[in-house]
Amino acid sequence: GAVVSQHPSRVICKSGTSVKIECRSLDFQATTMFWYRQFPKQSLMLMATSNEGSKATYEQGVEKDKFLINHASLTLSTLTVTSAHPEDSSFYICSAPPTSGSSYEQYFGPGTRLTVT
């Protein structure tokens, strides 16, 4: 099956700093990628839709100025958590459906665990 990677897998940062998380589709192209957030013992919540070559679409309640998304190529989307605070500590996961094909089966990255101290 298709492979999606994320980097880093785990990051600890101090409050007020910014953190960039990368999501890559390794063996397929993805014009669209999705970013999810999962708090402990909760389900995944969609944060935003990342569109190659255009602005991301954010879900209601997600601050676009805090969570910057850049989808610069057909295989890479980045999520930057700006001025991180402890409440941003969470598990961030990206997913991508292959551009070709119509099944909309989603391939997920392994996730990035962010801890803000």
Place this chain on the structure above:
Amino acid sequence: KQEVTQIPAALSVPEGENLVLNCSFTDSAIYNLQWFRQDPGKGLTSLLLIQSSQREQTSGRLNASLDKSSGRSTLYIAASQPGDSATYLCAWISSNTGKLIFGQGTTLQVKP
């Protein structure tokens, strides 16, 4: 707004039992449905994808069915094993946007 509900929230069974996990959703728009497994602290493993034109999918001891008229899907696990212990998530996928809306998950524990 689409809502996805999973019942039960948690389930503990002895090894060897057959079990059923339930997923229901409110929006009947054209969609696909995908079941995932998540181990503690890990990412998602895709189990089964049911496209809108399908009624069920099978993979090994897993069978997922979809009843569009009632807005429900079930995941059947046959002959459960301790290695099946994990959280199982169902996700409704919009055929228009590809967005996934997840249920809260069912945490399964299979006791040896």
